[in-house]
Amino acid sequence: MLKSPLNYVGGKYKLLPQIIPLFPNEIDLFVDLFSGGANVGINVEAKKYWFNDMNYKINEMFRFFSTQDPDELIYNIDEIITNWNLSKTNQEAFLAFRNYYNSNPSPINLYVLVAYSYNYQIRFNNSMKFNNPFGKNRSQFTNNMRSNLYKFVKRLNEIKPLFTDYLFEHLNLSDLKPNDFVYLDPPYLITRASYNDGNRGFTNWNENQELKMYNLLNQLTSNKVRWAMSNVLENKEKQHTLLENFIKNKSVAVHVLNYNYNNSSYNSKGVGSKEVLITNYDVSNGNILKY
Numbered sequence: 001m002l003k004s005p006l007n008y009v010g011g012k013y014k015l016l017p018q019i020i021p022l023f024p025n026e027i028d029l030f031v032d033l034f035s036g037g038a039n040v041g042i043n044v045e046a047k048k049y050w051f052n053d054m055n056y057k058i059n060e061m062f063r064f065f066s067t068q069d070p071d072e073l074i075y076n077i078d079e080i081i082t083n084w085n086l087s088k089t090n091q092e093a094f095l096a097f098r099n100y101y102n103s104n105p106s107p108i109n110l111y112v113l114v115a116y117s118y119n120y121q122i123r124f125n126n127s128m129k130f131n132n133p134f135g136k137n138r139s140q141f142t143n144n145m146r147s148n149l150y151k152f153v154k155r156l157n158e159i160k161p162l163f164t165d166y167l168f169e170h171l172n173l174s175d176l177k178p179n180d181f182v183y184l185d186p187p188y189l190i191t192r193a194s195y196n197d198g199n200r201g202f203t204n205w206n207e208n209q210e211l212k213m214y215n216l217l218n219q220l221t222s223n224k225v226r227w228a229m230s231n232v233l234e235n236k237e238k239q240h241t242l243l244e245n246f247i248k249n250k251s252v253a254v255h256v257l258n259y260n261y262n263n264s265s266y267n268s269k270g271v272g273s274k275e276v277l278i279t280n281y282d283v284s285n286g287n288i289l290k291y
């Protein structure tokens with residue numbers, strides 16, 4: 001499995017071996033509706049790819065990556081690192097580079113900044129200034145990251161996805177056909193992550209968004225388009241009652257996934273989380289479930 005070059009909050013890399021086998025076999029257009037770090041879409045086989053996420057900073061970076069030759073990109077990254085004297089111990093250089101980025105933002109500099117940031121996280125304030133601190137003595141552009149980035153960019157070169165920056169409710173999915181497929185990995189209503197705490201320069205996720213998403217799922221089903229959605233039904237004693245009601249009233253299949261939360265990017269979840277993949281089709285034959 002290929003790994004996103006970003007250590008993305010809520011990224012599905014570890015769950016891919018459980019999620020991807022549940023997807024349909026033949027997919028014309030694969031729509032990754034909340035694509036984030038793009039971990040899922042890049043590992044799916046399809047004829048065409050459409051990645052959408054409201055985080056235009058990440059999309060901008062991936063759009064740029066998809067136009068790059070991987071060797072040249074890595075050469076240019078190394079040049080930036082050398083020119084700015086970046087290292088896992090040089091905090092001054094990191095801060096100077098962060099200031100530079102914030103007045104001259106560019107996708108490649110954002111990637112380099114992330115490589116030297118705390119926990120390799122991408123984080124902005126309300127004015128969309130990058131504000132993640134230095135990853136002192138820990139973060140640097142490692143050989144492992146180099147290799148992940150190389151493979152990721154090569155894959156983007158091959159599959160040439162469309163990246164769009166819409167709020168999901170502004171997308172028009174009415175033209176999708178029965179051989180197209182929509183994967184949804186929304187923020188989880190009952191957990192907290194930096195993209196749904198409402199103060200990171202991006203729209204908050206709330207019940208209203210959740211219900212709009214259920215409407216979209218119903219519309220897709222009426223149009224005979226298959227979808228699969230990741231979510232959690234339980235987290236630290238909290239129940240996702242809205243989702244439980246949605247499941248009760250619809251013909252959907254619920255697949256319980258097994259997650260070992262030994263990963264710092266899953267900071268909002270913990271033991272007692274019930275991670276699921278919900279599908280509107282029977283995974284054994286790909287047929288849409290009847291109401």
Ligand SMILES: C[S@@+](CC[C@H](N)C(=O)[O-])C[C@H]1O[C@@H](n2cnc3c(N)ncnc32)[C@H](O)[C@@H]1O
Pocket residue numbers: 004008009010011012013033034035036037038039040052053054055166167168169185186187195203204205209
């Ligand atoms: C759980 S993450 C997706 C992770 C991704 N599947 C991966 O493996 O890298 C959820 C994503 O939803 C995006 N998001 C949140 N609210 C949104 C909205 N209203 N419309 C579109 N995207 C949204 C966030 O920016 C975040 O990237």
